[in-house]
Amino acid sequence: MPELAEVEYFRKQWDPGLGGKVETVLTHPKARIFRDIPAAAVRKGLQGRTLERSSTHGKQMMFEFSDGAWLGLHLGMTGKLFTADAGYEPVKSDHLVLVSGKRQLVFSDYRMFGKLTLDVSEDGSSPDWWANLPPRTLDRGFTKKYHAVFVRRFPRTPIKTLLLDQRGFPGIGNWMADEICWRLQIPPQTPSGKLSNEQVDAIWKMTRQVSRDAIRVIADDWSKPPNSWLFNHRWKDGGTCPRRGCKTDLQRADLRGRTTCWCPICQR
Ligand SMILES: [Zn+2]
Helix, strand or coil: CCCHHHHHHHHHCCHHHCCCECCEEEECCCCHHHCCCCHHHHHHHHCCCEEEEEEEECCEEEEEEHHHEEEEEECCCCCEEEEEECCCCCCCCEEEEEEECCEEEEEECCCCCCEEEEEECCCCCCCHHHHCCCCCCCCCCCCHHHHHHHHHCCCCCEHHHHHCCCCCCCCCCHHHHHHHHHHHCCCCCCEHHHCCHHHHHHHHHHHHHHHHHHHHHHHCCCCCCCCCCCHHHCCCCCCECCCCCCCCECEEEEECCEEEEECCCCCC
16 A cells, blocks of 8 residues: 555656646546545536645645645555556546646556545635644654654554554555564564653654655655665565564564564564
8 A cells, every 4th residue: 555655656646737727537437436526526626727736645645726626635555646648548447537738647546445535615725634634754743742642642552553543643554664663673563552752752753764765765756665674575475684684584464454574583
């Protein structure tokens, strides 16, 4: 599932359409991505408007159009955005296509766990659900104190599981949560209430570091992270710990429903 850096990467894929007016909106009305708003309302709402700017918030994306139209997108498991030229013929999994001049902005999602919303406001202000999202891990509002208060609210939750909670850690997903625990040498199963204050602060710092690293490497051009990260070693059985001098076989197990990978030596 796309995490904050992958979402940022996909957001940029519609940048060629900035400043362009949407002439035609093509949809698959029965696609499940239209479960929160009918496709007809999206067609009507975006027709004739200009794409002005876009941003991400964790796993959410927002595309702002002229005259106060706000298109929120969530990629789900397999959602993708791309820009195609005028000759492109949309395929079955392209559920939303915005035709603008010589370009087509495409939202494609073959498994359809993704979804979208459209809000149109008279005064141009952002929809409440967007304005009320918690601070992003790289926002000023994501302070050490704010983080510690959140972590201490869930003493029985394993720290890995808590790092996946979008209320506290928007955009952190499975690989980033494993990366944070591994870099800090904290066992992912550790109940949050057992963490020392120093560990809680270290998790705050590392969450920001891994967020920055992920954006730097992945968000521009989908580069592969370096081999010194857990990232390249965690996906399948047989990976070894990349920490210098360790090389222990990594362990993988289900933790509260999510596959979790850790080093049994470094994270004892
Ligand atoms: Zn190790």
